[in-house]
Amino acid sequence: MGSPTFPVERINRVAAVSCAIWTLVSVAVHLAAQALWPAYRKTMRPSERRQFCNKVACGLHAAVLSYNQAFNLFDPVLTDDPLHGVTDDHFYWGSVLLGYLAYDTAFSLVMFPLRSGAVMLAHHVVGLAGCVIGVYYNKLALFGLAIEVFFESCNPLLHTLGCMRLARRSGGAAYLALSRLFVAQFFLFRVLIANAYFGWMLHCVLRETERPWWAWAGVAVFASLNTLNFVWLFKLVAMVRAKGAQRRAAKLRNGGGQLSTATPAADPPSGKLAGEPADASRRTVDLSADATASSHNKDK
Numbered sequence: 001m002g003s004p005t006f007p008v009e010r011i012n013r014v015a016a017v018s019c020a021i022w023t024l025v026s027v028a029v030h031l032a033a034q035a036l037w038p039a040y041r042k043t044m045r046p047s048e049r050r051q052f053c054n055k056v057a058c059g060l061h062a063a064v065l066s067y068n069q070a071f072n073l074f075d076p077v078l079t080d081d082p083l084h085g086v087t088d089d090h091f092y093w094g095s096v097l098l099g100y101l102a103y104d105t106a107f108s109l110v111m112f113p114l115r116s117g118a119v120m121l122a123h124h125v126v127g128l129a130g131c132v133i134g135v136y137y138n139k140l141a142l143f144g145l146a147i148e149v150f151f152e153s154c155n156p157l158l159h160t161l162g163c164m165r166l167a168r169r170s171g172g173a174a175y176l177a178l179s180r181l182f183v184a185q186f187f188l189f190r191v192l193i194a195n196a197y198f199g200w201m202l203h204c205v206l207r208e209t210e211r212p213w214w215a216w217a218g219v220a221v222f223a224s225l226n227t228l229n230f231v232w233l234f235k236l237v238a239m240v241r242a243k244g245a246q247r248r249a250a251k252l253r254n255g256g257g258q259l260s261t262a263t264p265a266a267d268p269p270s271g272k273l274a275g276e277p278a279d280a281s282r283r284t285v286d287l288s289a290d291a292t293a294s295s296h297n298k299d300k
Helices: 008-036 038-042 046-074 076-080 088-111 114-136 141-152 155-166 173-206 213-253
Strands: none
Touching: 008 038, 008 046, 008 088, 008 114, 046 076, 046 088, 046 141, 046 155, 076 141, 088 114, 088 141, 114 141, 114 213, 141 173, 141 213, 155 173, 173 213
């Protein structure tokens, strides 16, 4: 477990520091918003403030991790032996991700009702399993990097949309444009490219004469995450289409005038597609509520 240059003790230490840092970031965001942003105190419910702080921390983590790990995708040590090759950079950033997942999972369990985030909790459990295989058992590093880069790089935009929704700024053209951009990025990165890496991984495993447990465990983790991505993709497409219909209907009601950029305060929390009014103009669509990383739709 670990390596001579990156032993288990160092993995645990980096993961613990990472968990502490992202916890402190969410607290710092809360304190700064409380002091500098009156609307944060006056218009957001406590559950929405918790979501906002968590989304900022998650978006920052995703940007830092995906940027630094992108360079490692082309490391010849990993590409020449994608099943067994490991590097210190892989260990370091994998440990950072492990600490972040521990923070985000604990945050979700402590701050929100379990029923409202069951799918996301399952997503985190699968992610933690992948980290254990890659970081502690020194296996499948390249494919773990691919998941980190192409999954996490979608999250800054995702959480930007979530913050806009919480700030009552999901009714304008900017939100709709960013929503469409996010769906396109999601499809390219988390569906097309991710499944290409999954096919490569499956090819590498099947050509081995001996296929140990960790190889099939890695296949199961990657397949589970890709399945969740397909589920989320269909939901995202439906949400964006409904959001466009909502704007068109609002324009007709306003006689083609300018739309307000603020979501009416009376609108209920959204995220459901089933059971909403048939009239698309009455729907309140939350693109980020059912999407990927840490999108907690947990208003009480």
